Amino acid sequence: MDTEGDAGNSTEDDPGNRAGEGDAASDTQDAIMGATYRALCEHGYANLTMQDIADEFDKSRSLLHYHYDTKEDLLLAFVEQMVGWIGDRLAETETEDPLPRLEEYVDRFVIEPGESDRQTFALAIIELRVQAVHHPQFREKLRSHYERNVETVAEILADGIEAGVFRDVDPERVGEAIYTAMVGARTYQVTLGAEDATRRMRDAIAEFVATDLLVADRDVAEYAG
Amino acid sequence: MDTEGDAGNSTEDDPGNRAGEGDAASDTQDAIMGATYRALCEHGYANLTMQDIADEFDKSRSLLHYHYDTKEDLLLAFVEQMVGWIGDRLAETETEDPLPRLEEYVDRFVIEPGESDRQTFALAIIELRVQAVHHPQFREKLRSHYERNVETVAEILADGIEAGVFRDVDPERVGEAIYTAMVGARTYQVTLGAEDATRRMRDAIAEFVATDLLVADRDVAEYAG
Amino acid sequence: MDTEGDAGNSTEDDPGNRAGEGDAASDTQDAIMGATYRALCEHGYANLTMQDIADEFDKSRSLLHYHYDTKEDLLLAFVEQMVGWIGDRLAETETEDPLPRLEEYVDRFVIEPGESDRQTFALAIIELRVQAVHHPQFREKLRSHYERNVETVAEILADGIEAGVFRDVDPERVGEAIYTAMVGARTYQVTLGAEDATRRMRDAIAEFVATDLLVADRDVAEYAG
Amino acid sequence: MDTEGDAGNSTEDDPGNRAGEGDAASDTQDAIMGATYRALCEHGYANLTMQDIADEFDKSRSLLHYHYDTKEDLLLAFVEQMVGWIGDRLAETETEDPLPRLEEYVDRFVIEPGESDRQTFALAIIELRVQAVHHPQFREKLRSHYERNVETVAEILADGIEAGVFRDVDPERVGEAIYTAMVGARTYQVTLGAEDATRRMRDAIAEFVATDLLVADRDVAEYAG
DNA sequence: CATGAATGAGTTTTCATTCAT
DNA sequence: TATGAATGAAAACTCATTCAT
Secondary structure (H helix, E strand, O other), rough: OOHHHHHHHHHOOEEEEEEOOOHHHHHHHHHHHHHHHHHHHHOOOOHHHHHHHHOOOOOOOOHHHHHOHHHHHHHHHHHHHHHHHHOOOOOOOOOOOOHHHHHHHHHHOOOOOOOHHHHHHHHHHHHHHOOOOOOHHHHHHHHHHHHHHHHHHHHHHHHHHOOOOEOOOOHHEEEEEHHHHHHHHHHHHHHHHHOOHHHHHHHHHHHHHHHHHHOHHHHHHHHHH | OOHHHHHHHHHHOOOOOOOOOOOOOHHHHHHHHHHHHHHHHHHHHHHOHHHHHHHHOOOHHHHHHHHHHHHHHHHHHHHHHHHHHHOOOOOOOOOOHHHHHHHHHOOOOOOOOHHHHHHHHHHHHHHHHHHOOHHHHHHHHHHHHHHHHHHHHHHHHHHHHHHOEEEEOOHHHHHHHHHHHOOOOOOHHHOOOOOOHHHHHHHHHHHHHHHEEEEEEEEEHHHHH | OOOOHHHHHHHHHOOOOOOOOOOOOOOOOOOOHHHHHHHHHHHHHOOHHHHHHHHHOOOOHHHHHHHOOOHHHHHHHHHHHHOOOOOOOOOOOOOHHHHHHHOOOOHHHOOOOOOOHHHHHHHHHHHHHHHHHHOOOHHHHHHHHHHHHHHHHHHOOOOOOOOOOOOOOOOOHHHHHHHHHHHHHHHHHHHEEEEEEHHHHHHHHHHHHHHHOOOHHHHHHHOOO | OOOOHHHHHHHOOOOOOOOOOOOHHHHHHOOOOOOHHHHHHHHHHHHOOHHHHHHHOOOEEEHHHHHHHOHHHHHHHHHHOOOOOOOOOOOOOOOOOHHHHHHHHHHHOOOOOOOOHHHHHHHHHHHHHHHHHHHHHHHHHHHHHHHHHHHHHHHHHHHHHHHHOOOOHHHHHHHHHHHHHHHHHHHHHHOOOOOHHHHHHHHHHHHHHHHEEOOHHHHHHHHHO
């Protein structure tokens, strides 16, 4: 289940998911990833310096180079981390029924104007995605993340079709369209400050689902069955 | 009519299309804008240097500063130029009927794998859009451009509704959804190399239009009329 | 005529060989070469930094990079310059007779304890020569310089043989031995502080020449011819 | 007897030739010296880092500092070790007769193109000798080593003179000239890649010895005696 | 003994910007 | 206009050294 928004934030703003002592190396590396995230959100990829990252870090700048040979290495590790933060939550949901599950999925994209953390997180992903054009390694990681998300929607759709809830559409195509449309709305909201763009797109998709995707006599059929 | 794709390309790939001598200042500034465009596409915003721009230019770096005090000034002028290149073609179309006009509009977003110029142009816009977060001045320009595009789709829809071709939806909402979805697909295709993402989204929207937007008995009505 | 010792010193300590205004670029580059020379002598190759060079220079550090992209480029240019400084004087002499010419040549290697400039210059060459092991480009330049010097001695010997002054030895072999021996003595003197090592080698060679190289009855033969 | 070439090689290419357990401290320090030698040869003095040495070692960088406070301390110890490796073999020979002994001595300098170990070892000495200029402590050690070598040749010559084999030359002077010339040739060969330079110098010296140093009627005298 | 982590000073290099011509 | 030269601030990266364990 996609929760690009809050997943990351909670994870590294509150990296409390380590038990006991942990190993120092891992601690430090986690801290570096967190610092990188904060610095990226604050300064933007284009202006991000090692110093910016160090400033969000309670250790010295040199230590960044101790753990990652180059800035590029560090950022590549960060992309992996970022994808990991999101990916871990991809399948999380307790909802089983296809329709509410789809609604829940789409709902999670909505960013309220006040949720600056989620806005910020979304921006970070967009920034990295743009860099992907120039960095093949970034691209591979972000692309497979994107495809995994599309796949998640497709599965919900496939489940619904099988259950007779949704019309017999191509789950891949429609799934990609839904995910891509939500990502587009999020990009619009985050980059150009279009308040409520995600909410409007959520509503548009909900309407599309109601009007066009749901099997017309679903309620009847269901109760009939 | 949105033609972000080819509008820019023809314009700055061939920036020699002005008549007569013109005034030298303008010539030079146009050349700088063209060079900036090429440099941006080649290096990406994050790595763009004044030297990169000068290299795409047959003049010296100093001259850039003669025309624009700072790099930021230059880039701000570039954003304006960029929006202008697109905007000039916004209303261009010979199609009048709402349905084909909508189809034409959406069609123009499709980027074929081989069209690297259009891909490149789309990328430039995306790069700038991301920077908009950190540059309020960029944001204003790009946002109004975005809204103008949404408005164009909305008008097509409004025309169609008025003509009885389209169902009575909210033209703003649906227009924004359509435009945003296409932009999302374009971003996906360009940044992550998802070949045919724009084509698939175009098809999805076409299907949505046919199934959900067209007035059911349109053909009948039309021929009846 | 080889005068590795004083050639360089006079050249860049007193770069008065430019006419009138000259071009600034060349002036500056000459100044950089001079500064590099002084910094090299003071700090040694192993510890030489761009800052050290800048400190011997009346311009900024950045300017070094303006003229030479990297430290390595600068040092390669310096090696060329160094070889040039020496090479220009290679053929200079007014002496014609082979024996005095050979004596003059060997004599010029002698470094008196007080001649710190020449000592310093000799050291610079030795430092570069050691680096040649790790830098093929240095190696080529320094090797051809070495060979040119050997050739010069060989020519003196060949002249002397032809004139019947010297015994019929292989000029190349003996020339290389003489030059190499003098260079070895200079290295000994300069690196290990062996005062008078060059003078002692000069004397040894002079004795060798007198005892072994000169045609025994030269005077007689000459006049007889 | 000088065997700078092979002496070192056998010693540190195979630093495992100590019996039994030995004391650990010494073992480690020997290993550090060996690693330093290899690192020096590979990277050159100018680029030699503690990390380079540690890389040739199966232990950590920190351990180097445990045994030697500073890099300079380590290198000073290394110079001593180096001189020791050579010095131990200085007097080794079974030859008694002055002429063959001198020939043997000079012969040992010859480095065949394929003998990369000996080339490498010679280079290490040259690198250190250049540093001697800036490090008085290095200088003392290397200078006394040099003088000891000169002395060895001088003794051979003195023996030969006393035995009536050699002409009555100044053994110190001629010995220094011979040793210095061979070192010069070795430097030429090793730093500038002059293949066979040592062999040619050996031949030149051999000829000098035959022509100029041997007592003219030596063979007669000898057999007559 | 031995190490990984950490640091600070220093090194090369980059880059927007200025200036004299 | 137009440029090459020049600069200073800051960037990434290096490295000897220290320290807790």
